[in-house]
Amino acid sequence: xxxxxxxxxxxxxxxxxxxxxxxxxxxxxxxxxxxxxxxxxxxxxxxxxxxxxxxxxxxxxxxxxxxxxxxxxxxxxxxxxxxxxxxxxxxxxxxxxxxxxxxxxxxxxxxxxxxxxxxxxxxxxxxxxxxxxxxxxxxxxxxxxxxxxxxxxxxxxxxxxxxxxxxxxxxxxxxxxxxxxxxxxxxxxxxxxxxxxxxxxxxxxxxxxxxxxxxxxxxxxxxxxxxxxxxxxxxxxxxxxxxxxxxxxxxxxxxxxxxxxxxxxxxxxxxxxxxxxxxxxxxxxxxxxxxxxxxxxxxxxxxxxxxxxxxxxxxxxxxxxxxxxxx
Amino acid sequence: xxxxxxxxxxxxxxxxxxxxxxxxxxxxxxxxxxxxxxxxxxxxxxxxxxxxxxxxxxxxxxxxxxxxxxxxxxxxxxxxxxxxxxxxxxxxxxxxxxxxxxxxxxxxxxxxxxxxxxxxxxxxxxxxxxxxxxxxxxxxxxxxxxxxxxxxxxxxxxxxxxxxxxxxxxxxxxxxxxxxxxxxxxxxxxxxxxxxxxxxxxxxxxxxxxxxxxxxxxxxxxxxxxxxxxxxxxxxxxxxxxxxxxxxxxxxxxxxxxxxxxxxxxxxx
Numbered sequence: 001x002x003x004x005x006x007x008x009x010x011x012x013x014x015x016x017x018x019x020x021x022x023x024x025x026x027x028x029x030x031x032x033x034x035x036x037x038x039x040x041x042x043x044x045x046x047x048x049x050x051x052x053x054x055x056x057x058x059x060x061x062x063x064x065x066x067x068x069x070x071x072x073x074x075x076x077x078x079x080x081x082x083x084x085x086x087x088x089x090x091x092x093x094x095x096x097x098x099x100x101x102x103x104x105x106x107x108x109x110x111x112x113x114x115x116x117x118x119x120x121x122x123x124x125x126x127x128x129x130x131x132x133x134x135x136x137x138x139x140x141x142x143x144x145x146x147x148x149x150x151x152x153x154x155x156x157x158x159x160x161x162x163x164x165x166x167x168x169x170x171x172x173x174x175x176x177x178x179x180x181x182x183x184x185x186x187x188x189x190x191x192x193x194x195x196x197x198x199x200x201x202x203x204x205x206x207x208x209x210x211x212x213x214x215x216x217x218x219x220x221x222x223x224x225x226x227x228x229x230x231x232x233x234x235x236x237x238x239x240x241x242x243x244x245x246x247x248x249x250x251x252x253x254x255x256x257x258x259x260x261x262x263x264x265x266x267x268x269x270x271x272x273x274x275x276x277x278x279x280x281x282x283x284x285x286x287x288x289x290x291x292x293x294x295x296x297x298x299x300x301x302x303x304x305x306x307x308x309x310x311x312x313x314x315x316x317x318x319x320x321x322x323x324x325x326x327x
Numbered sequence: 328x329x330x331x332x333x334x335x336x337x338x339x340x341x342x343x344x345x346x347x348x349x350x351x352x353x354x355x356x357x358x359x360x361x362x363x364x365x366x367x368x369x370x371x372x373x374x375x376x377x378x379x380x381x382x383x384x385x386x387x388x389x390x391x392x393x394x395x396x397x398x399x400x401x402x403x404x405x406x407x408x409x410x411x412x413x414x415x416x417x418x419x420x421x422x423x424x425x426x427x428x429x430x431x432x433x434x435x436x437x438x439x440x441x442x443x444x445x446x447x448x449x450x451x452x453x454x455x456x457x458x459x460x461x462x463x464x465x466x467x468x469x470x471x472x473x474x475x476x477x478x479x480x481x482x483x484x485x486x487x488x489x490x491x492x493x494x495x496x497x498x499x500x501x502x503x504x505x506x507x508x509x510x511x512x513x514x515x516x517x518x519x520x521x522x523x524x525x526x527x528x529x530x531x532x533x534x535x536x537x538x539x540x541x542x543x544x545x546x547x548x549x550x551x552x553x554x555x556x557x558x559x560x561x562x563x564x565x566x567x568x569x570x571x572x573x574x575x576x577x578x579x580x581x582x583x584x585x586x587x588x589x590x591x592x593x594x595x596x
Binding site for chain 2: 187194
C-alpha cells in the first residue's frame with residue numbers, strides 16, 4: 001500500500017504549496033511596495049495569457065508566433081468599451097473580449113490549424129502583423145500609433161474613481177485580477193485533465209496515430225486554438241486598465257515572442273512552467289532594464305542558454321533536481 | 328475467427344496507385360467477407376503496405392474504389408474510418424511515447440465512446456474509460472505494465488500496444504500490418520493466439536493481416552491473397568495456395584524456387 005500513500009501525500013503536498021503560494025500572492029501588497037505589487041499585477045495578466053498559450057504550445061504541439069494578437073484584441077476591447085462606449089463594467093469588458101477573440105480565433109484558426117510546425121508559426125505571425133497594420137493605419141478608429149486610453153473600470157459594479165490610481169491597481173484591482181487568474185488556472189487544469197486534454201496530448205505526440213484512433217486532429221487543434229485565444233484576450237483585457245493606454249505594439253511580433261519566451265523560460269512541459277517563466281521574465285526585465293539599455297541582448301543570451309542547456313525550462317530544472325534528490 | 332457468413336464487409340475494386348513512374352498497385356480487386364481471417368502476402372515491394380494505406384484511407388488511389396459494407400470509403404481518411412468500424416495497426420511501432428500504457432488505450436476508448444469533447448470532466452474519475460482501458464490492457468497481457476511509459480516498453484510490448492489500441496476501438500474489421508514483425512519467433516504464436524482470442528471476445532468480424540512469416544500465415548488464415556508487383560497473383564484458401572507453384576516460388580520460398588519461377592515465366596511468355 002506504499003504507492004497510494006505516496007501518491008496521496010504528494011497530492012496533499014502540492015495542495016499545501018499551492019495554498020501557501022496563493023496566500024502569499026494575495027497578501028503581497030500588504031508588506032511590499034506598490035511597484036512590486038504593480039509588477040505582480042501585470043504578471044497576473046500575462047500568466048492568464050501564457051497558460052492559455054501553453055494549451056496550444058505545450059499540450060497540442062502548435063507554436064503560435066502571433067498570439068499577442070488576441071491579447072491586443074482583449075486590450076483594445078477594454079479601450080473601446082471604456083473610452084468610446086462608456087461601458088465601465090469589467091465583467092462586461094471581459095465577456096465581450098472573450099466573444100470577440102473567440103470569433104476571431106475561430107476564423108483565423110480555421111485557416112491556421114490546417115498547417116503545422118513552421119508553417120503554422122509563420123501564418124500566426126502573419127495574422128498578428130496584419131492586425132498590427134490594421135491598428136496602426138486605421139487611426140480614426142484605433143488612434144494609430146498613439147493608441148487609445150483605457151478608463152478605470154468598475155469591479156463587480158463598484159466605482160473606484162475616488163481611489164488614487166496606484167492604490168486602486170495594487171488594491172482592489174490586484175485582488176480582482178488574482179481571483180480571475182485562480183479561476184482560469186482551475187478551469188485550465190480541468191481542461192488538461194479531461195478526455196479532451198488527453199486527445200490534445202495524443203495529437204502532440206503522434207497526430208497520425210491519433211487520427212487512426214478516431215481523434216479528429218484538425219478539429220481538436222481548432223478547439224485548442226480558440227480556447228487559448230480566449231485566454232489571451234482575458235489577459236489582454238485585464239492588462240489594459242493596468243497600463244492605462246493601449247497601442248499597436250501589443251500585437252507586434254516581438255510581443256508574441258515575449259509570450260513564447262516566458263513559456264520556454266518557465267518550461268512548457270509543466271503546468272505551472274509558463275507562470276514561473278512569466279514572473280521571472282517580468283522581474284528580470286525590470287531589473288536588467290534599470291541596469292542597461294542592452295537588455296534585449298542579455299535576454300537573447302538567456303533564451304539561447306535555456307534552449308541549449310535546459311530545454312525543460314526552470315520547471316524542468318527544478319523537477320530534475322527534485323528527482324535526483326529523491327533517488 | 329467466427330464462421331464465415333458470406334456477407335461482404337470490405338471490397339476493393341480495381342485499385343491503382345502510382346508513385347511517379349513506379350506502379351505500386353496495378354489493378355487490385357478483392358472482396359472480404361464477414362468471418363474471414365485473410366492474410367496478404369508478397370515479397371518486399373509487392374504493394375502490401377500501399378494496399379493497407381489505400382484501404383484505410385491514408386492514401387487516395389489513382390483509380391478504383393474501396394467499399395466498407397455498402398458505403399464507399401475511398402480516401403475518406405483514418406478518423407472517419409475508425410468511427411465506421413475499421414481499424415488498423417502499423418508495421419513500424421506507432422505510439423504516443425510520453426503516454427502510459429493505460430493513457431494510450433484510453434485515447435481509443437475516449438474516441439469510441441465519443442467523450443473527446445468532454446472539456447471539463449475528469450478523465451481519471453471516468454470509471455467507464457479507465458475500466459475498459461484496463462480490460463484491454465489485461466486482454467493483451469499488458470495489465471501489469473499499465474503505468475509504464477510506452478517509450479520505456481520493450482519492442483514486443485510496443486507492438487502489442489499498437490495492436491491493442493486498434494482493438495480497443497471495437498472495430499468490425501481490423502487490418503494488421505505485420506503484427507509479429509520484429510518479435511522473436513517464440514513470441515509470434517503467443518501474439519497470434521492473443522489476437523485471435525481478443526477478436527473473438529470483442530466481436531471483430533474480419534481480420535486482414537500483412538505477414539511475412541509463412542508458418543503464421545498458413546496456420547491462422549482462412550484465406551490468402553498473394554500480391555506481386557502490384558497485382559494479385561493468387562487468392563484462395565491456404566491449401567490451394569500451398570499447391571500453387573507460382574505463388575510458392577514468388578512469395579514463399581523465393582530463392583529456392585528461382586529456377587521453377589523462371590520456367591513458369593517462360594511457359595507463360
